[in-house]
Amino acid sequence: MSEVYAERRARLRARCAAAGSAAALVSGAANVRYLAGGAPPGAVLLVGAAPGTGSASGSGAGEDTLLCSRPPTGDPAEGRLDERLRRTVLPPAGGDPAVAAAETARAAGADTLAVEEHHLSVARYRAIGAVAPGLRVTDLGTAVEQDRVVKDEDEIGCLRIAAEITDQALGELLESILVGRTERHLALELERRLVDHGADGPAFPTSVATGPHSGRRGHRPTDRRVEEGDFLSVCLGADYRGYRVEIGRTFVIGTSPADWQIELYDLVFAAQRAAREALAPGAACRDVDRAARQILASAGHGDGLAPFLGHGVGLEIEEDPQLAPGAMGKLDACVPVTVEPGVHLPGRGGVRIDDTLVVRQVADGGPELLTITTKELLAL
Amino acid sequence: MSEVYAERRARLRARCAAAGSAAALVSGAANVRYLAGGAPPGAVLLVGAAPGTGSASGSGAGEDTLLCSRPPTGDPAEGRLDERLRRTVLPPAGGDPAVAAAETARAAGADTLAVEEHHLSVARYRAIGAVAPGLRVTDLGTAVEQDRVVKDEDEIGCLRIAAEITDQALGELLESILVGRTERHLALELERRLVDHGADGPAFPTSVATGPHSGRRGHRPTDRRVEEGDFLSVCLGADYRGYRVEIGRTFVIGTSPADWQIELYDLVFAAQRAAREALAPGAACRDVDRAARQILASAGHGDGLAPFLGHGVGLEIEEDPQLAPGAMGKLDACVPVTVEPGVHLPGRGGVRIDDTLVVRQVADGGPELLTITTKELLAL
Numbered sequence: 001m002s003e004v005y006a007e008r009r010a011r012l013r014a015r016c017a018a019a020g021s022a023a024a025l026v027s028g029a030a031n032v033r034y035l036a037g038g039a040p041p042g043a044v045l046l047v048g049a050a051p052g053t054g055s056a057s058g059s060g061a062g063e064d065t066l067l068c069s070r071p072p073t074g075d076p077a078e079g080r081l082d083e084r085l086r087r088t089v090l091p092p093a094g095g096d097p098a099v100a101a102a103e104t105a106r107a108a109g110a111d112t113l114a115v116e117e118h119h120l121s122v123a124r125y126r127a128i129g130a131v132a133p134g135l136r137v138t139d140l141g142t143a144v145e146q147d148r149v150v151k152d153e154d155e156i157g158c159l160r161i162a163a164e165i166t167d168q169a170l171g172e173l174l175e176s177i178l179v180g181r182t183e184r185h186l187a188l189e190l191e192r193r194l195v196d197h198g199a200d201g202p203a204f205p206t207s208v209a210t211g212p213h214s215g216r217r218g219h220r221p222t223d224r225r226v227e228e229g230d231f232l233s234v235c236l237g238a239d240y241r242g243y244r245v246e247i248g249r250t251f252v253i254g255t256s257p258a259d260w261q262i263e264l265y266d267l268v269f270a271a272q273r274a275a276r277e278a279l280a281p282g283a284a285c286r287d288v289d290r291a292a293r294q295i296l297a298s299a300g301h302g303d304g305l306a307p308f309l310g311h312g313v314g315l316e317i318e319e320d321p322q323l324a325p326g327a328m329g330k331l332d333a334c335v336p337v338t339v340e341p342g343v344h345l346p347g348r349g350g351v352r353i354d355d356t357l358v359v360r361q362v363a364d365g366g367p368e369l370l371t372i373t374t375k376e377l378l379a380l
Numbered sequence: 381m382s383e384v385y386a387e388r389r390a391r392l393r394a395r396c397a398a399a400g401s402a403a404a405l406v407s408g409a410a411n412v413r414y415l416a417g418g419a420p421p422g423a424v425l426l427v428g429a430a431p432g433t434g435s436a437s438g439s440g441a442g443e444d445t446l447l448c449s450r451p452p453t454g455d456p457a458e459g460r461l462d463e464r465l466r467r468t469v470l471p472p473a474g475g476d477p478a479v480a481a482a483e484t485a486r487a488a489g490a491d492t493l494a495v496e497e498h499h500l501s502v503a504r505y506r507a508i509g510a511v512a513p514g515l516r517v518t519d520l521g522t523a524v525e526q527d528r529v530v531k532d533e534d535e536i537g538c539l540r541i542a543a544e545i546t547d548q549a550l551g552e553l554l555e556s557i558l559v560g561r562t563e564r565h566l567a568l569e570l571e572r573r574l575v576d577h578g579a580d581g582p583a584f585p586t587s588v589a590t591g592p593h594s595g596r597r598g599h600r601p602t603d604r605r606v607e608e609g610d611f612l613s614v615c616l617g618a619d620y621r622g623y624r625v626e627i628g629r630t631f632v633i634g635t636s637p638a639d640w641q642i643e644l645y646d647l648v649f650a651a652q653r654a655a656r657e658a659l660a661p662g663a664a665c666r667d668v669d670r671a672a673r674q675i676l677a678s679a680g681h682g683d684g685l686a687p688f689l690g691h692g693v694g695l696e697i698e699e700d701p702q703l704a705p706g707a708m709g710k711l712d713a714c715v716p717v718t719v720e721p722g723v724h725l726p727g728r729g730g731v732r733i734d735d736t737l738v739v740r741q742v743a744d745g746g747p748e749l750l751t752i753t754t755k756e757l758l759a760l
Binding site for chain 1: 473499506568687
């Protein structure tokens with residue numbers, strides 16, 4: 001795996017060199033993990049221009065250095081650091097690794113440092129300017145995030161395992177007695193089962209929503225108990241080696257769903273299927289969103305919809321691309337995204353159906369569904 | 381409770397006015413919750429100079445406004461928003477509430493806006509400058525964090541309940557069979573018990589460390605199983621209405637601790653007691669740290685010690701003050717802090733003992749211990 005990280009860093013170095021920056025300071029935790037294999041809390045990565053490639057404007061920093069605020073613990077949840085990283089530096093206690101990185105870059109002869117202005121606080125930015133006044137600080141922007149959008153097969157392998165774990169945890173819950181249990185307990189049980197099946201942890205806080213809460217995106221579990229006749233919607237996902245997926249399903253509690261429940265379920269299911277079928281390399285992100293949104297809107301549910309239909313997943317549970325009305329980009333092959341339409345009727349409840357899929361060429365079989373739990377309307 | 385939040389905001393307004401700022405933009409989540417009673421994810425709070433108090437340099441923004449990226453859900457984990465907040469604004473989908481706040485301040489006639497440079501990213505800072513070019517943007521610094529250091533009795537009441545919940549969860553664990561269970565399972569069970577007893581959630585990721593892992597601060601639970609003869613160290617805490625405490629204890633598994641275990645335990649216990657006894661209004665933070673550190677150092681454990689002995693707790697699990705060798709301040713009454721020395725012997729394990737206490741005057745009975753689980757060396 002070590003070469004993968006070295007190649008990713010080489011790509012970033014080349015990009016920086018092309019933009020006239022001798023070195024880049026990566027401070028977003030997922031970005032650090034993507035480039036270094038692991039990310040102890042608070043660690044930053046200094047990626048220097050490779051020796052010999054220094055631009056005319058100055059020599060490169062020459063090596064890649066991880067700077068941590070405490071020693072890496074070797075904890076698997078922090079990932080496995082690439083041992084090729086030439087040096088790991090610990091600033092003095094209380095010191096800011098980002099500031100230490102700027103000092104390191106300056107000492108190595110770099111004249112320009114590209115930083116992630118969307119992650120770095122103004123205070124840290126000023127501190128960098130104060131310790132390295134001769135250093136020109138530029139904006140790296142979301143260069144690393146953009147590199148992370150298309151996944152390699154190892155990354156997709158991790159997502160596939162995360163999805164298997166998630167399906168297992170959900171499947172076990174469906175076999176247990178649900179009536180009378182609280183949302184909080186069901187959520188905790190799902191998280192325990194994720195870990196039982198090999199997850200490093202939940203990918204995000206598990207959502208369990210019953211009755212009038214059902215169908216609400218991101219509902220935080222309460223002490224409400226599952227009752228006969230309820231809709232029950234759950235949303236959960238595993239983190240496996242840092243890679244995160246999500247699944248959302250809605251069930252009915254009791255033997256026979258009411259007519260309004262069947263109708264609403266069928267509608268959301270149709271919207272979700274339309275969006276899944278719209279996933280293809282070259283498809284505009286906004287068109288995938290529209291495929292689902294227009295079905296829900298034409299049934300009179302256009303107003304309360306979430307501002308987006310889905311999003312990329314990977315080392316973060318929400319990353320690029322976003323599937324939304326205002327999204328500008330197009331999908332590529334090997335991009336994993338969620339497709340998660342939902343309708344919530346205030347006071348009554350609602351339906352959400354959420355899958356994680358990988359965009360694939362038609363010749364490769366079309367979108368690859370990672371979360372395979374049935375989407376039939378089960379009565380539990 | 382509503383008056384409390386209004387008073388806190390009035391204090392901030394007065395401070396801003398004194399510094400020449402018409403308005404303040406608060407973006408740190410715990411700071412927003414402290415001033416508004418709740419904090420939906422991503423929400424920011426615009427605190428305007430009160431009407432009529434506009435400084436000579438310009439008129440005040442005149443009101444306080446919460447700006448959210450999505451509607452508040454009423455979820456108890458987000459807190460209970462002060463209904464006196466005059467307006468709650470939702471920027472357009474995808475819009476940045478901080479940028480919308482700057483526009484709002486400008487529209488209300490503010491000429492200066494103080495922002496939290498230690499929270500706000502450089503990119504958001506630049507976006508604020510772009511939408512409100514006439515606005516002078518200054519640094520609010522850690523003004524709100526400093527106001528949060530000394531707690532009122534309602535806040536201490538929440539911490540006391542959080543500690544009771546934590547003690548209950550830990551007490552139940554001690555009554556169960558431990559040998560053969562994994563660190564991960566024990567951590568999940570502790571978190572479930574915290575929620576069972578009324579916590580909004582764990583205050584931080586629960587740490588369970590067995591055998592050679594024991595005594596390591598912040599150890600992330602693994603699949604290692606508890607064995608006879610192990611040290612077992614746990615660190616956990618409840619979040620109750622946003623207020624967070626922590627407790628850490630170390631036990632021996634089996635009937636008779638080894639001599640080295642007793643010796644190490646007694647040493648850490650003595651260090652912890654010395655630091656607890658040093659807690660008093662007016663005591664220098666570094667002196668409290670030294671009280672424990674010198675006992676551990678004189679026994680030959682000076683090198684591997686954590687860079688700090690303890691820290692404040694409240695709406696965040698780590699906040700000011702820090703009890704560390706380089707800390708400059710003094711303690712005040714009604715400041716809750718942790719006292720958590722530990723020694724870890726690589727390959728063998730170690731001991732950590734961690735309490736949350738409130739600094740009190742001697743006349744009021746001295747430091748108030750919130751986490752009351754016994755610190756005897758129990759053999760489980």
